[in-house]
Amino acid sequence: MDDLSRQRQLRLERDALAMDVPNCPACLHQMEPAEANGEYIWECHECGATRFP
Template identity: 55%
Template sequence: MRDGDGDGPGGSVLPSAPDAVDDVALDTPNCPDCLLRMEPEESSKGDAYWACTECGFVAIA
């Protein structure tokens, strides 16, 4: 085997792919006022929205 072939010394090392579970956190917005993670909520009419549990900021989902 030549240097640079395979996964041994001098070979290429590929970074591991992130788990799909990690991507879920990327779909959750941060509050623009206090920068904490917002929580999904539902109105009495069944409409979805994001609510900050710290400052009370609300955003349409």
């Protein structure tokens, strides 16, 4: 992982701690912050569902 990727990951983790982390509407697992097309989204790593904040 390069420095830029690591910085993005740390920022996503920091933002997740600062906000309420939603549960996936499909499977009820806790969603994780992710980035898609330059936008931040919530993504469920269990079922793959995504949602915008």
